Amino acid sequence: MRYPSLLLATAALAGCTVGPDYAGPPATAADAVTRGTFVRGAQAAPVPPVARWWETLGDATLTALVDDALAHSPTIDQATARLREAQAKLGQQRTAALPSASANATVLNARVPGIGGGGGSTDLTFYNAGLNASWEPDLFGGTRRGTEQAKANVGARVADLADAQVLLSAQVAQAYVDLRDVQERIHLNTASAGLQRRQLALTRQRFAQGTASQLTVERLGNQLENTQAQAIPLAAQRDGLLDRLALLTGRTPGALDATLTPDAAIPLPPARVAVDTPAALIARRPDVRSAERQLAAVTAGIGVSKAKELPGIRFLGLLGLGGTSPGDVLDPAKLTTLLAPSLSWPFLDFGRARAATRASEAQRDQADAAYRQAVLAALQDAEASLSRFANARSQLAQLLEAEASATRAATLNRQRVAAGTSTVIDQLEIERQQLAARIAVSEARAGLTDSYIAVNKALGLGWSEPGG
Template sequence: MSALRSVAAALMLGGALAGCAVGPDYGGPPKPELPSHWSSKTTSRRESGTLDRWWLRLRDPLLNRLIEQAVAANPDVLKAKAVVREARATVQQTAAGLFPSVSGTAEVTDNKTSAGSASTLVDTAPYALHQASFDSSWELDLFGGTQRSIEAAVRGEQSAGEDLRDSLVTLIGDVASYYVEARGYQARIALAIRTSVSQRDTEKLTRSKYDAGSGNAVDLSKATAQAASTEANVPTYRAALAADVHRLGILLGRPPDAVAGLMARSAPVPAPRMPLPTGLPADLLTTRPDVASAERKLAQATAKIGAAEADRYPAVSLTGSVGTSALRVGDLAKYSSVSWSVGPSVTVPVFDAGKRLATVRIAEAQRDQAFATFHSTLLTALEDVENALVSLSQERIRAVKLTEAANNYREAAKLSRSLFETGSASFIDVLDAERSLYSAEDSLIQSKVSAAKDYIALAKALGGGWVEPVDTSAPLIVDTNTGPHLREALK
């Protein structure tokens, strides 16, 4: 009865302290001072719309297909999914600490004993002894150490989910950027070929004049050199195009040349026509997955302080065992062969040379590191948005000027060529006009690429990405024949 009274007392104490916890309580996400609006915006008005599937604003069906395929098969995303599964299993593993553990054993032994003196030794007949037992233990979470560990595990799972979302944001932005670059190189290749053809025509005209005696060898050499110089750009652009196409294949989780066939046909550089809803700086606390993940890691680190602190307090466990033994299996359940024991045990830390206290101090320092990481991540997010806003707005201004320059150089090249054919202009004027036109048109293509990439960078900086649910339950590798079986030879 005394043992039962001890158990009852321990249960009553556990119930009384069920809501007890040590260590700091997490007060929610930090609320740092943030600007009321972006520095490049004249108003803090929130634009309508969302960042959901922002790449549809680029209006390129092939890009949409590539992004969907990348989300399904990219190795980094698959790895992030596995991390989420690991975090969920960690929560389940940690939560098991709140419940008792029970184990059972069974054994059969053959026995033989001898009795009597050395001169009258008597051997008894051999007999089999059957034994079975059940052992259980339950550590009461009096000071909330297990609950704090569960808090840390849950927040770790939430952080893993945000890391998965961050992987998707990065992946989608990378696919879009490499796609835009590839289309830009295709446009530059086409421009170089088209320009070189025109320059070869100028070379023919110059050669005709030279053969007729009205031209000179210097002009002919310069015409030939300019056409060759333009043609020399084509291999460089083709190599860069191939690198972008290969990178797209890798991002899709496929061989480098997997999308070469899809990209073989040229298409215009995607040009966004709809502005992105930038929202307010404070929105980054929820829209940027890396910021949200850093905040969850801070919450996780705070919970770990409580788990370390609880280890400095006494631990109370309830242990019990039931055992039975008999000469026959059918007699194992008889009360006469049953023995049992039950009772509480208390473990009190007396002296550990400051080891447990040092563990708490380590957890506190790690929490401070997590806070600093959160603050740094948030500042970087603000910087990313500000830079993308400025770059996009200035690139649009630059594109307007480049368009004006290209139009005027085109007219100048047309006029100078006509005047040269009639002998009213020097060949230097023709070369200069054609060279300037090619440079302006090439710069305009690069500007279109830069504007599209700045648009993509802004979407990434704002945290825009995949919004559909992502299935993380399916493992990458499905093991078979995992039950008992003969082991194969090492491979």
Template sequence: MIAHPIATRTSYRRGRRTTAAMLLTLPWLAGCMVGPDYQKPLMALPASWSQNGATQPNRPPELAQWWSRLNDPLLDSLIDEAVAGNLDVASAKARIREARASYRQSTGALLPSTDGSGSSQRSKSGGASTGGSNTAWGYKAGFDATWELDLFGGNRRTAEAARYGVDVAEEDLRNTLLTLIGDVASNYVNLRGYQARIALAQRTASSQRETADITRNKFEAGAASSLDVANATGQAASTEATIPSLRTSYAEALHRLGVLTGQAPSALETRLKKSKPIPRPKLPIPTGIPAEILNTRPDVRMAERQLAQYTARVGAAEADRFPSVSLLGNIATSGAQIGDLADHSSIAWSFGPSLSVPLFHGGQLAAAADVARAQRDQYFIAYKSSVLNALEEVENAIVGLSQERIRYGKLATSTQAYRQAADLARTLYKSGSSSFLDVLDAERSLYSAEDALLASRVEITQDYIALQKALGGGWDGRVRIDEPEIVDRPKTRPVVFVQH
């Protein structure tokens, strides 16, 4: 670096013309910012979704409070509690506060900085050889000011990147809320599904135990074989064996809901213990057009803001390769007494520009600019990838929902047929026109069909949740961001009791 010497009081008059000429050029130079100006990239998107299913693609998606269309007030309250108490949301809010503080910090670099100083010193001179000593006090005070003119926009590019960083943090919060709401809804639906499947297994096992008892009584009366008794007992035990695994899955969903709402895993056990129907969405579901993904998906918007942020950082890195000019000023005063600091004769000052020119850094500055460009390329690719992934998720959710509805219809038909077959098998067995194995086979098929029907009902709602998440549906209410998690309290002074 080559620095222009600061003009002192004695040389100020000689350099004032040069300084004045430089100041006249500042308005023009201040508008110069090196590096690329950000422009939002254009993405070629399809005009409509390839799999329409039962949806209405031309209507905008109904994303606001989408979970309320499941008509479950308890789910609504759990989502409200999760938004208020979830720890991932709290971390995202802290990142917003950090980003905003970083932005204020970077904009502060655009303004002059000033510092004041003061000191007092006691000194002693002389000694035994001089016949005595003198003790004196000395006082000093000063005031320094610096202002970097940011001729090539390095500081402004840094502030621009920090402003985009605030947008990134805000979109990160929206994405966290989207994921959180989807997870709460998904685990709640699973929990209700496991409750229904446990109840089904218990009813079926109870019925099968009664059948086994009847068969055992008939065997003792000589009207049934030991094979029938073994088969009836084994089928009841097999159905009962499915209950522990269902209860384990139920407990996992319950515990996950507790943690998602920011509470202990078992905190919601009492509230969720009573069984309720599996939530079912209102169909059909409008999905809008693919281009709306760019405005509704927070992860896509976050990737776009990150691209803007790293585009600005390219300009900041480029500005480091150009000269920098600062205005420096200093006022200093000293005296033997405090009152002497205000005397005109004790005051010295200096003012003038400082020029710093990068001459040789072994290619570091150019390499730093290349690093910034490579990072921008990575975030450009990440943005394109986020758009394609979003489109893929929506397409998959549309297909999954439409196909699961078809599957559910078939399962409902098969369940009805197996129920009729089971009733007929029991009637024929009682009349002696059919074997007991036919009854066992019909009951086994009926239980499998009823269990699959419940699982399919859960899957339809899960596909609905996945579609809403893929479309970008999340929290649209207010979130308190400015409240810190830790509030520092001022230290209290100790109380001293004086005895008289």
């Protein structure tokens, strides 16, 4: 071989890798991450939470809806396709440092003008078959850094898929709880309107007898109209939630109406929320993991840019058989070989390559800041959702007391009506107030479960490994 020293030098240089090595994510909010509990997690049990958290609500219909959405939602399909794209690019990058070869066969026919001014022309036909090969050694590790970058991008896409699953499971659960809440409020609104009609009818009778004023009749009539008007937006909200659940599960509007139209109780969370440490939250939340992998990718990109500032060697090889007759492509005596090393070095590019490296370094700094921001936002999200959950539970407890008081009042006044010391109209008004208390309790129950859903979303729960 004519170039042994060049090949040896190339092999020696191929062990170099320019650019910074990724040292892991920056330390962020160390005081919070190393703490064993959340500040606002007094209502939580310090144990690992359940990954499929929606099953803790004990509603088979909800569980089926979430599983259906995770299996058929276009949002998940898009994230899965992005992951496959990143995996394919990684496979492509891994072959970049390998030699490439191609086979070719050529038949060339040319008409050449006569030589010596004699006029006429000559037809020439040339036959060739051979192999072409090329190899560009990874002298300074630019290709290896590109592989690191591609692997980190795959990790980011895996985390993005998990994040899509977390968001989707929370969206389905919230829409389902809101639907059950609206259905309950429609039912209670209908019952309240029925009581007000009876109250208005009795008051009109009293007005006809001269024992009630026209003002009282008008006031009760206006109250009934307002109650009936409230049913209209509730019905629109119910239909919108049915369509939203259909969309989230990859179906057309109306596809779930028959399944979800029968009323059902609002599912309630368990007595205590299972919450592990802030450090476990950071390690689990998909958006934080995605930000960390993006930081790793752009850090490797600095090496890719840096390698382009340095010299490169490319080897071109040719092995061919050919001549002016078809038989020449089978004649070993017609063998042609060629090895052509070439050196390239953009030493005079007026700073373009260096500017590209500085841009990569700036991208790394942006990704570093984005990761730190993601960590802080995750901690804030968890603390805020835990606080809302605790307050929602306290609010529900107070409203349940108010409902119980309204129920006792209705029972006591019913006894007074039977004894003749109170009127039916008074009883209907008390029962209407009792229904209003029930409506408030229904809204508080939905609010409590919604806050429980938000806690699990903030904890980054609801995802599984690709193919799991």
